[in-house]
Structures are given as structure tokens and as C-alpha cells.
Amino acid sequence: MxxxxxxxxxxxxxxxxxxxxxxxxxxxxxxxxxxxxxxxVLSVLPWQQNFYASGRMIAFDPEQRQQDIEAPVDGRISKWYVTENQRVKAGQRLVSIQDPDPDILSRLAEQKRAIMGRQTAARERETSFKAQVEALKRSKQQALDAAANRVQVARETLRGATEAYGIATLQRKVAEVNFRMEKQMRAEGLTSQLVFVQAEATQLAREAEERRANNAVKAAQAGVDAADADREKIRNDADASIQSATASIQSAQAEAETAARELADLEIRISRQSTQEVVSPVDGNVFRIVANASSGGSFVKAGDRLMIITPEVTGEGKRVVELFVEGNDAPQLVEFYSQKLKTGSTIEARIQFEGYPAIQFVGWPSIAVGTFGGKVMAVDAHDDGKGKFRVLIEHDENDKAWPSDFALRQGSRAQGWLLLEKVSLGYELWRRFNAFPPVMADKDESPKKPTKVKVPK
Known part of the structure; x- marks a missing residue:
């Protein structure tokens, strides 16, 4: 059991x-x-579509971005008035530059006097040649008037000679007719030999007078031609003299203008040499002193970079955050941004600044903590060469203020979330799974070397 x-x-x-x-x-x-x-279930849940991007704080106004302070003249640095990270005001002295030649100002003054002398001489020559041109014009007119009178006299002489020639021709014809009549009557015995001889002599005399009258006409015509030629010669000679004097005027004017340009350049140089103290153009901070400050008296050339100043940025509207969005997000971002612009609005964003702790719930921005409000103000039309597109974010006046510019300076890192439409979670996952691979930087890209300040050996 x-x-x-x-x-x-x-x-x-x-x-x-x-x-x-x-x-x-x-x-x-x-x-x-x-x-x-x-x-x-999750694939059909509503999801606040957002694009993550990172970047930094910058100044939107180009005048409030970093500025290079350059040497206005060639010379040696004699004294520095500031140090790195020092706050400066507009007009504050930064550095003094001394010219290697201590007599440079006196030499420039002598050069200025010489140029001014050349300019004065050129102006005087211009005035003299202008007076000469006026005198030549008056002389030309007087000479042409006299030549015109001579031409008129020659034409009157020609007219008289022509009339005399006509009378002589008529008398010669009358004498010929009379001679033929006397000759016929002599042959018929109706007149005496003496009358016939007188008629023949009269004909010969009239022919001689006609030839003399014809020669007088030719001589008078030659006189008219000579008078006309003399008048044209006077006009041409006078015009040549006037043109020569006018060319001299233009030459004097060109020389005076050249002297004026040289004088203006020299005055600029004198002004720069007279004010050899470099001052700050804006309120800001000395970010970096580029010139070799440790070795006093280092030589610099005009245009060499001395230091870099970071201007102060005042006002929320003048500070922006530049974020770089992935290329996979750019098309949808640009399309949504253009639609917002048509309705008079823009894309909202949540920004987290480095040093300010925050919690951002992706997909549910309403429960985010520690982020700051912003809105898209611009999207670049071209990528940065690495497949990313820059987006500028400005402060949203309806949200809390950003940290002060003293605490949040240019170059401070930031990250942001651009808030777009509400879509399903499944669509968002599908879009992300179809993203292109990231674009790597070109291997041949290398950072530019900083400008070196040449020091004389």
C-alpha cells in the first residue's frame, strides 16, 4: 500500500x-x-517633431563682432596701454606707435611745402596761359578783320579790272567793224589811204588795250586769291597758337591736380604720423594681443594686426544663436519655415546654453525645464561645406530673457531644438532611419595660420 x-x-x-x-x-x-x-500604438502616438542642432552665441550686427585693430602707420610700438581681457571704452588709448625717423614730421612738412609750391606754380601758369589764349583770340580777330579788308579791296580791284576789260573788248569789236568797213571802202576807192591806215591803227590799239585789260583782270584775280590765302593762313596760325596755349593750360591743370592729390595723400600721412596713438573704435574687451608685446619696440607695418577686440553686445535683439542643422533635416525645415513666413510667423525653438542645466523632453517641449525661448530669424541658402545648414535663432520676446551678455558671451556654446509640426511617432522614426550618412570634412582643409608680425633683424 x-x-x-x-x-x-x-x-x-x-x-x-x-x-x-x-x-x-x-x-x-x-x-x-x-x-x-x-x-x-506608439507608432500612431502624436509626436512634436523637432530638429536638434548645436552651435554658439554670436552678435548679429557685424559691427559688434570681433574686430581687428591694425597699425595705421609703419613704426615701432613704444607703449601698450591695455592688456588682454581688459574692458575698454570707445576712444580709449590702446597702443602708441613711434616712427623710426624722429624727423619724419619735419621732412613731411618740407615735402608739403614743395608740393604746395608746385601746385601754386602750376596754377599761375594756368592763369598766364588763359590770359595768353584771350590775347591770341583778340589778335586773331583783329588780323582776320584786316585780312578781310584786304580781300575786299582785292575783290573791288578785280571788279574794276573786269569792267575795264569788258569796255576794252567792246572797243576792240567796234574798231574791227570800222576797219573792215574802211578796208572794203578802200578797195572800192571810196575812202583815202590815210583814213584806212588810221582805222587799222585804231584796231591794233584797241586789241592792245584789251590784252592789257585782260592781264589786269588776271592780276586782280591773283590778288583776290592771295588775300584769301593770307586770311586762311592768319586763321590757321592763330588757331595753332591758341591750341598750343590751351594744351599748356591743360598741362598746367593736370600738374596742379597731381600736386593736389599728392598733397591730400601727404596730409593724410602727416595726420597719421601726428596721431600715432591707436584708440579703441568700440566699447568691448581686449580679446587677444597679436603683436609681440613682450619685446618692447617691436616693428610693425601699416595694416599689421595689433590686437583683437570683442565689442559689447547690448540688447536681446542684437544677440543670436547660430545652430547647424543636419542636411537630412534641412529640406523639411526650410519648407516649414517658408510656410510660417507666409502666415507672418516663424519657427519656435528651445535653447540650452552651456553652463545652464536644463532638461529637454524630446517630443514634449511643454514639460522642458531650464531652456530658453527663441525663434528662427534666418536659414542660410548654402551649407557650410560639411552638409550642415546654419540657422540663426533670436530671442523670443514672449519668453523669459536670455542670460546677460556679461555672463553669456560671444562664442558660448549652445544647443537647441527647433519645434515643427506634430506628426506620428512612426513617421518620425521612418524619417530618421532614412537619413543620409554624415558628410566628413575634406582632408586637405587646414586651419589658416595667424598673421605674423615681422621683427627687423
Whole structure:
């Protein structure tokens, strides 16, 4: 009996081990069902689409960005009035530069006097040549008037000679007719030999007078031509003299203008040499002294960089955050931004600044803590060469103020989330899974070397 009773109990225990209780099986099926349903449910849940980007704080106004202070003249640095990280005011002295030549100002003054003398002489020559031109014009007119009178006299002489020639021709024709009549009458014996001879002599005399009158006409015509030629010669000679004097005027004017330009350049140089103290153009901080300040008297050339000043940025509207968005996010960002602009609004953003702790719940910005409000003010039209696009974020006046510019300076790192439309979580995951690979920087890109200040050996 004991043997038969023990065996069924052992079998029952084994059966319990192989078949878990109903509650455990139900819980297992419930968990499995939850795992299968959860992805589907999550894929249709609403999701605040946002693009993450990182960047830094900058000044939107170019005049409030870092500025290079350059040497206005060649010379040696005689004294520094500031040090790095020192706050300066506009107009405050920064450094003094001394010219290597102590007599440079006196030499420049002598050069200025010489140029002014050249300019004065050129102006005087210009005035003299202008007076000469006026005198030549008056002389030309007088000479042309006299030549015109001579031409008129020659033409009157020609007119008289022409009339005399006409009379002589008429008399010669009358004498010819009379001679033919006398000749015929002599042949018929109607007139004497003496009358015939007189008629012949009269004809010869009239022919001689006609030839003399014709020669007089030719001489008078030659006189008219000579008078006309003389008048043209007078005009041409006078015009040549006037043109020569005018060219001299232009030459004097050009020389005077050249002297004026040289004088202006020299005055600028004198002004720079006279004010050899470099002053700060803006309120700000001395970020870096580039020139070799440790070795006093270092030589610099005009245009060499002496230091870098970071201007103070005042007002929330003049500080912006530049964020660099991935290329996969740029098309949708630009499209959504253009739609917002058409409606008179823009894209909102949440910004976290380095040094300010914050918690940002991606997809649910309403429960974020420690972030600052912003809005998109511009998106670059071209990438930065690495497949990223720059987005400028300005302060949202409806949100709390950003940290002060004293605490949050230019170059401070920041990260932000650009808030777009509400989409399903499944769509957002699908978009991210289809992203392009990141673009790496070109290997041949190398940082530019800083400008070196040459020191004389």
C-alpha cells in the first residue's frame, strides 16, 4: 500500500513543475500581447517633431563682432596701454606707435611745402596761359578783320579790272567793224589811204588795250586769291597758337591736380604720423594681443594686426544663436519655415546654453525645464561645406530673457531644438532611419595660420 501511494504523489509534483499555474500563463500571454501591441500604438502616438542642432552665441550686427585693430602707420610700438581681457571704452588709448625717423614730421612738412609750391606754380601758369589764349583770340580777330579788308579791296580791284576789260573788248569789236568797213571802202576807192591806215591803227590799239585789260583782270584775280590765302593762313596760325596755349593750360591743370592729390595723400600721412596713438573704435574687451608685446619696440607695418577686440553686445535683439542643422533635416525645415513666413510667423525653438542645466523632453517641449525661448530669424541658402545648414535663432520676446551678455558671451556654446509640426511617432522614426550618412570634412582643409608680425633683424 505504501508503495502504490508514493508513486502517484511524485508524478503529481512533476506535473506541477511542467505545467505553470494559470495566473503565470495569463501574465506571460499578457506581456507578449503588450510587446506586440506597444510598437503599433506608439507608432500612431502624436509626436512634436523637432530638429536638434548645436552651435554658439554670436552678435548679429557685424559691427559688434570681433574686430581687428591694425597699425595705421609703419613704426615701432613704444607703449601698450591695455592688456588682454581688459574692458575698454570707445576712444580709449590702446597702443602708441613711434616712427623710426624722429624727423619724419619735419621732412613731411618740407615735402608739403614743395608740393604746395608746385601746385601754386602750376596754377599761375594756368592763369598766364588763359590770359595768353584771350590775347591770341583778340589778335586773331583783329588780323582776320584786316585780312578781310584786304580781300575786299582785292575783290573791288578785280571788279574794276573786269569792267575795264569788258569796255576794252567792246572797243576792240567796234574798231574791227570800222576797219573792215574802211578796208572794203578802200578797195572800192571810196575812202583815202590815210583814213584806212588810221582805222587799222585804231584796231591794233584797241586789241592792245584789251590784252592789257585782260592781264589786269588776271592780276586782280591773283590778288583776290592771295588775300584769301593770307586770311586762311592768319586763321590757321592763330588757331595753332591758341591750341598750343590751351594744351599748356591743360598741362598746367593736370600738374596742379597731381600736386593736389599728392598733397591730400601727404596730409593724410602727416595726420597719421601726428596721431600715432591707436584708440579703441568700440566699447568691448581686449580679446587677444597679436603683436609681440613682450619685446618692447617691436616693428610693425601699416595694416599689421595689433590686437583683437570683442565689442559689447547690448540688447536681446542684437544677440543670436547660430545652430547647424543636419542636411537630412534641412529640406523639411526650410519648407516649414517658408510656410510660417507666409502666415507672418516663424519657427519656435528651445535653447540650452552651456553652463545652464536644463532638461529637454524630446517630443514634449511643454514639460522642458531650464531652456530658453527663441525663434528662427534666418536659414542660410548654402551649407557650410560639411552638409550642415546654419540657422540663426533670436530671442523670443514672449519668453523669459536670455542670460546677460556679461555672463553669456560671444562664442558660448549652445544647443537647441527647433519645434515643427506634430506628426506620428512612426513617421518620425521612418524619417530618421532614412537619413543620409554624415558628410566628413575634406582632408586637405587646414586651419589658416595667424598673421605674423615681422621683427627687423
Amino acid at each position: 505504501n508503495t502504490y501511494t508514493t508513486k502517484p504523489k511524485a508524478a503529481s509534483n512533476a506535473s506541477k513543475l511542467l505545467h505553470p499555474p494559470y495566473a503565470a500563463r495569463f501574465l506571460s500571454w499578457l506581456l507578449l500581447l503588450g510587446l506586440l501591441i506597444t510598437p503599433g
